[in-house]
Amino acid sequence: MSVLVLADHGLGALSPATARVVGAVSTLGPVDILVVAENPAAIAQSASALAGVAKVLTAKGSSLADGLEALLETLTVRYRYVASSAGSLGKDVMPRLAAKLDLMPVTDVIAIHGPNSFDRPIYAGNAVQTVTDNQPRHILTIRASAFRPAATGNAAPIEALDGTVVSAASLIATHRTESDTPDLATAQIVVGGGVALGSAENFQLIESLAKKLGAAIGATRAAVDAGYAPNDWQVGQTGKIIAPDLYIAIGISGALQHLAGIQGAKKIVAINTDAEAPLVKLADMALIGDLFEIIPQLLAELDKAGLKR
Amino acid sequence: MKILVAIKRVVDHNVRIRVRPDGTGVETSGVRMSMNPFCKHAVEAAVQLSEAGHGDEVVVVSIGPRTANDVILTALAMGAHRGILIETDAELETLAISKLLAKVVAEENPDIVLLGKQAVDDDSNHVGQMLAALTSRPQATFASEIKVVGQALEVVREVDSGRETLSLPLPAIVTADLRLNTPRNAALPMVMKARSKPLAVRPAAEFGIDLVPRLKIEKISPPPERMAGKTVATVADLAAFIAADVSDMEAL
Numbered sequence: 233m234s235v236l237v238l239a240d241h242g243l244g245a246l247s248p249a250t251a252r253v254v255g256a257v258s259t260l261g262p263v264d265i266l267v268v269a270e271n272p273a274a275i276a277q278s279a280s281a282l283a284g285v286a287k288v289l290t291a292k293g294s295s296l297a298d299g300l301e302a303l304l305e306t307l308t309v310r311y312r313y314v315a316s317s318a319g320s321l322g323k324d325v326m327p328r329l330a331a332k333l334d335l336m337p338v339t340d341v342i343a344i345h346g347p348n349s350f351d352r353p354i355y356a357g358n359a360v361q362t363v364t365d366n367q368p369r370h371i372l373t374i375r376a377s378a379f380r381p382a383a384t385g386n387a388a389p390i391e392a393l394d395g396t397v398v399s400a401a402s403l404i405a406t407h408r409t410e411s412d413t414p415d416l417a418t419a420q421i422v423v424g425g426g427v428a429l430g431s432a433e434n435f436q437l438i439e440s441l442a443k444k445l446g447a448a449i450g451a452t453r454a455a456v457d458a459g460y461a462p463n464d465w466q467v468g469q470t471g472k473i474i475a476p477d478l479y480i481a482i483g484i485s486g487a488l489q490h491l492a493g494i495q496g497a498k499k500i501v502a503i504n505t506d507a508e509a510p511l512v513k514l515a516d517m518a519l520i521g522d523l524f525e526i527i528p529q530l531l532a533e534l535d536k537a538g539l540k541r
Numbered sequence: 542m543k544i545l546v547a548i549k550r551v552v553d554h555n556v557r558i559r560v561r562p563d564g565t566g567v568e569t570s571g572v573r574m575s576m577n578p579f580c581k582h583a584v585e586a587a588v589q590l591s592e593a594g595h596g597d598e599v600v601v602v603s604i605g606p607r608t609a610n611d612v613i614l615t616a617l618a619m620g621a622h623r624g625i626l627i628e629t630d631a632e633l634e635t636l637a638i639s640k641l642l643a644k645v646v647a648e649e650n651p652d653i654v655l656l657g658k659q660a661v662d663d664d665s666n667h668v669g670q671m672l673a674a675l676t677s678r679p680q681a682t683f684a685s686e687i688k689v690v691g692q693a694l695e696v697v698r699e700v701d702s703g704r705e706t707l708s709l710p711l712p713a714i715v716t717a718d719l720r721l722n723t724p725r726n727a728a729l730p731m732v733m734k735a736r737s738k739p740l741a742v743r744p745a746a747e748f749g750i751d752l753v754p755r756l757k758i759e760k761i762s763p764p765p766e767r768m769a770g771k772t773v774a775t776v777a778d779l780a781a782f783i784a785a786d787v788s789d790m791e792a793l
């Protein structure tokens with residue numbers, strides 16, 4: 233009943249989502265992790281430290297879907313489950329692998345009830361589907377934010393696979409968003425800004441509040457479309473799904489596509505001029521007023537309140 | 542070049558859906574239906590490529606009940622040349638949808654297949670990737686820019702860390718994200734003209750594919766309700782609330 237997890241990584245480091253995927257699937261059996269990267273060594277080290285991991289496999293190459301499909305297809309025979317996070321890598325690769333194996337994948341899993349029983353959200357999170365998967369093998373993507381990370385302290389063996397991963401497609405450029413804020417999908421606090429910010433310069437107000445709180449930064453699609461924030465900050469049905477302990481939504485109306493991304497937040501704070509905005513109605517705490525007056529005051533008040541992060 | 546676009550008819554994205562009290566699904570009777578927004582971006586991309594001289598023919602295909610004709614007509618009005626409706630009243634899983642589309646790809650042999658990155662009802666985000674596997678073609682999902690460069694496509698993808706550009710040898714599969722373009726609203730003459738464009742209706746059974754679902758949907762439930770919240774009057778009160786919440790947090 234063993235599980236193979238495809239690791240997510242960026243800038244040569246294991247992404248925090250992977251620890252949560254391992255935390256989620258270790259109830260299903262012993263976990264092997266596959267790291268595919270040009271330089272897998274450091275990533276594999278972090279993976280081997282995760283509790284529940286039996287072995288780390290490494291392969292050299294790029295993480296493009298057709299190449300990964302071929303590699304995973306050969307590895308899959310040894311496993312009952314193949315899983316990854318429901319981030320852009322898992323979404324790209326897992327359905328492709330499943331079709332190749334003539335399997336129906338179960339994606340964006342938010343709860344595991346047993347060896348073949350899973351919950352997944354549909355209709356932008358307005359409904360939850362409970363599915364039974366009686367196929368001989370299970371291909372899963374896991375919504376990382378719905379699970380707690382595996383502990384560390386393990387030292388699982390690392391084994392390099394022969395050959396390199398080759399793809400018909402080739403990666404010709406990457407445009408990374410440079411930011412020293414925490415990973416949005418797994419952050420404990422997120423400060424989100426909407427189109428009300430009015431410009432990329434004004435969006436720095438959101439960034440300064442996020443900095444003060446050690447928070448990740450989120451944005452609405454309207455703010456991203458307007459060029460105030462990069463695409464990978466988008467939160468919602470078609471952006472990232474977040475589940476922080478605290479989400480502070482500033483100048484965001486709360487369209488249902490945005491709400492789809494924040495339903496897992498423990499507490500929601502809203503700052504909005506409109507007391508009738510759906511997000512204000514839904515928030516645990518709201519302040520009605522102009523964000524341009526409120527944020528600078530809030531920064532000062534948080535200092536006064538002796539906030540330490 | 543020939544471009545195939547797969548489009549899906551879904552509950553309109555502005556409709557707030559309700560889970561049926563008996564847990565069998567969501568209420569779709571009497572609800573407004575329209576083309577999945579992502580599919581609109583895919584159709585627009587295909588028509589733009591065709592207008593730029595890269596596509597002699599844009600064929601759209603939809604799988605669904607007879608009423609899915611209306612989304613095909615919308616695509617034809619946007620500028621697609623020909624439509625195929627694969628008719629079925631069954632709820633098909635993405636694997637079955639992909640197998641049907643793979644048959645269409647084998648018949649039509651398109652250079653580019655465009656799909657939406659996800660359908661807003663089921664939110665699966667599967668079909669493009671599955672079709673790519675079944676047809677052994679390279680893929681670029683979540684596209685925000687598509688360029689034809691010689692015998693290849695250059696596609697900018699929106700990914701977790703920002704954006705990346707892939708080069709794909711043709712034939713290839715691309716799924717559309719929302720920032721790819723702004724879909725046009727077809728003018729009335731185009732809507733009239735769409736009615737005279739060829740539209741083939743073919744029963745799904747004709748394709749000889751096993752359409753039986755693999756997964757069993759046990760139930761569909763509403764998500765947990767959130768409690769309606771409170772309002773604070775001053776920034777100082779809000780700061781106190783945030784500071785208290787932060788100090789309660791478990792250190793990660």
Ligand SMILES: Cc1cc2nc3c(=O)[nH]c(=O)nc-3n(C[C@@H](O)[C@H](O)[C@H](O)COP(=O)(O)OP(=O)(O)OC[C@H]3O[C@@H](n4cnc5c(N)ncnc54)[C@H](O)[C@@H]3O)c2cc1C
Binds near residue numbers: 579605632633661666
């Ligand atoms: C027993 C059972 C019950 C179900 N109950 C429900 C239910 O109550 N509600 C519900 O919404 N779904 C239900 N489904 C799921 C099913 O109908 C999905 O809609 C189907 O699996 C497609 O998923 P998707 O549209 O999310 O695919 P995605 O992978 O998200 O779609 C991506 C893209 O693929 C293309 N595509 C997808 N479907 C089609 C199509 N039909 N024709 C042409 N192109 C297409 C489009 O380009 C689309 O943008 C049920 C399935 C089963 C087996």
Ligand SMILES: Cc1cc2nc3c(=O)[nH]c(=O)nc-3n(C[C@H](O)[C@H](O)[C@H](O)COP(=O)(O)OP(=O)(O)OC[C@H]3O[C@@H](n4cnc5c(N)ncnc54)[C@H](O)[C@@H]3O)c2cc1C
Binds near residue numbers: 425467
């Ligand atoms: C298929 C599809 C997918 C989508 N996916 C997503 C998604 O993933 N994520 C997403 O976010 N959206 C998504 N959207 C878009 C979504 O429908 C909304 O358009 C968007 O979320 C609105 O963003 P907003 O709240 O910034 O803007 P608005 O709705 O315009 O709201 C701005 C808010 O700011 C308030 N405000 C104005 N001025 C001030 C001020 N000075 N101080 C304080 N408050 C102020 C206003 O009262 C208002 O509530 C999607 C849409 C579609 C059709």
